[in-house]
Amino acid sequence: VTTAPLQTNSEGRVSTVLHNTEQLASRVRCDIKINATFDGVTKTKTLTAQHHLSEEQFQFDAYSLTLHAIDKYGAALANNSVRANQQEGTTDSRGLAYFIVNKRNDVEVAVVYRGSVITKSISVQNDTYYTLQALLYNFELGVVDDSSNPLEAEITVDNDHFSSSSVSISDTPVARPSVSVTYGTLTKNPQIDLSQRESYTVVFDLTPPDINNVQVNMTPSKDMRITFDVTDPNQLASGPSLDDTVVTYTISGTTRTTAVYVEGGKYVAEITRPPANSLVRFTILTKDKEGNMKTVEGEYLVQSTPQGNQTTPPTNQTQPPVNPPSIIPLENPLFLLAAAIVGIALLWVVYNYIRGLGSGE
Numbered sequence: 080v081t082t083a084p085l086q087t088n089s090e091g092r093v094s095t096v097l098h099n100t101e102q103l104a105s106r107v108r109c110d111i112k113i114n115a116t117f118d119g120v121t122k123t124k125t126l127t128a129q130h131h132l133s134e135e136q137f138q139f140d141a142y143s144l145t146l147h148a149i150d151k152y153g154a155a156l157a158n159n160s161v162r163a164n165q166q167e168g169t170t171d172s173r174g175l176a177y178f179i180v181n182k183r184n185d186v187e188v189a190v191v192y193r194g195s196v197i198t199k200s201i202s203v204q205n206d207t208y209y210t211l212q213a214l215l216y217n218f219e220l221g222v223v224d225d226s227s228n229p230l231e232a233e234i235t236v237d238n239d240h241f242s243s244s245s246v247s248i249s250d251t252p253v254a255r256p257s258v259s260v261t262y263g264t265l266t267k268n269p270q271i272d273l274s275q276r277e278s279y280t281v282v283f284d285l286t287p288p289d290i291n292n293v294q295v296n297m298t299p300s301k302d303m304r305i306t307f308d309v310t311d312p313n314q315l316a317s318g319p320s321l322d323d324t325v326v327t328y329t330i331s332g333t334t335r336t337t338a339v340y341v342e343g344g345k346y347v348a349e350i351t352r353p354p355a356n357s358l359v360r361f362t363i364l365t366k367d368k369e370g371n372m373k374t375v376e377g378e379y380l381v382q383s384t385p386q387g388n389q390t391t392p393p394t395n396q397t398q399p400p401v402n403p404p405s406i407i408p409l410e411n412p413l414f415l416l417a418a419a420i421v422g423i424a425l426l427w428v429v430y431n432y433i434r435g436l437g438s439g440e
Contacts, residue, residue: 092134117141118164118181144178144203146170147210148190156213160191195252215250216273222260225284225313232281233261265369284317287371290363295379303350303359303381311367321346323366330357355383 085093097111109128114121115137122137144163148156148170155174160167163178164187170176180186180203189198192213201209222232222244229244236246237256254274260267260281267281288311295305305326309319324339326348339348346365353359360378 097128113137118166118179120181140182141179142182142203143206144180144186144188145208146176146178146188146190147208148174148176149210149212150192151213151215153212156190156192161211162189163187192252197252197254213252214254214274215252216254217277218246218248218251218256218271218273219278220246220258220260220269221278221280222262223280223282223315225282225286225311225316227314230262230283232283235259282315282317284311284313284315284367284369284371286311286313286316287373288316288319288365288367290365290373290375293363293375293377295377297381298349301352303353303379305348305350305361305363306345307363307375309346309365317368320366320368323364323370325364326361327364328359328361330354330359353381355381357381 082095082097085095087093111126111128113124113126113135115123117139118141120139122139124135124137126135146161146163146168148159148161150156155170155172157170157172157174159170159174161170161176162168163180166178166180168176168178170190182204184202185200186203187198187200188209188211189196190211190213191197197211197213199211201207218236220234220236222230222234224230231242231244234241234243234246236248236258237253239248251273255272258269258271260269262283265283267283269279269281271279288309291308291310293305293307295303298304309324311318321339321341324346325336326339327334327336328350329335330350330353337348337350339346341347348363350359350361358378358380361376363375363377364372365374366372
């Protein structure tokens with residue numbers, strides 16, 4: 080049998096009568112389990128029927144807590160609702176309310192002021208007198224892009240809604256309001272603590288980063304090495320994200336992706352030993368920390384016998400093909416005519432020489 084919860088009286092006492100209704104003596108249980116809960120702490124005793132004291136005591140390590148509720152000017156908040164953990168009370172004409180709480184480091188005290196609940200967490204290690212001051216704060220919020228230009232956004236502060244690039248609220252009792260800012264499909268929830276500062280700016284980075292100074296060279300081990308710079312130059316930009324930077328390349332119809340790392344301030348990607356005389360087409364993809372994306376494409380012809388390091392042309396341009404060193408283009412028509420005349424003359428001399436030999440026989 081389990082009794083309904085019983086409430087102690089003003090002296091901390093409670094009494095009840097328990098009846099054992101079991102008819103068979105062999106099934107009679109003689110244990111009585113008592114749970115006593117105060118201020119979130121539960122203590123338990125197990126007794127044997129007819130072998131217990133007439134009054135059992137539960138001792139809690141509890142102390143008195145006096146709350147003094149005042150406004151920002153120090154005036155008493157009379158007849159105000161206050162709370163200590165789950166215990167509720169009302170202040171008297173002097174702004175005082177009295178509680179008994181268990182010893183702990185995180186007693187939550189609260190006062191209702193101007194329709195808002197102001198809470199604090201305090202430590203109670205002995206009898207405690209605590210002044211709970213309902214302060215008022217000014218709150219300013221601005222919404223801008225990464226170039227500091229104002230953005231018209233949907234702003235929610237607790238239960239109030241605004242369509243604006245800025246919000247200004249005076250004399251709010253809430254130190255940590257719940258704030259949501261939506262621009263387009265993007266939403267941010269800044270953490271606000273007006274007890275630390277009263278002015279905040281929410282930035283939406285709308286500009287993708289830049290990819291510059293793309294260079295390609297072949298290493299002594301015949302690996303292809305792509306280096307480039309990534310910058311996010313605007314004043315309030317979120318900055319490049321290395322984790323979201325990759326290089327995708329295609330050789331002879333096969334596409335692969337290689338990781339990117341930073342070395343000496345440069346972004347670096349390496350392609351292991353691409354075949355000689357192959358055309359490597361590659362795409363660099365990078366994002367900033369808010370997801371804005373930029374891509375740059377390029378291609379590079381791997382020579383069979385590279386002479387030292389080679390660099391690609393500027394980004395988004397195709398490297399021109401290189402004539403093999405053994406092929407020398409002849410483009411001067413006078414040179415061609417002179418060569419033909421010399422050839423004919425040589426043939427005529429050889430012909431006459433052979434005729435002369437024949438006549439001599």
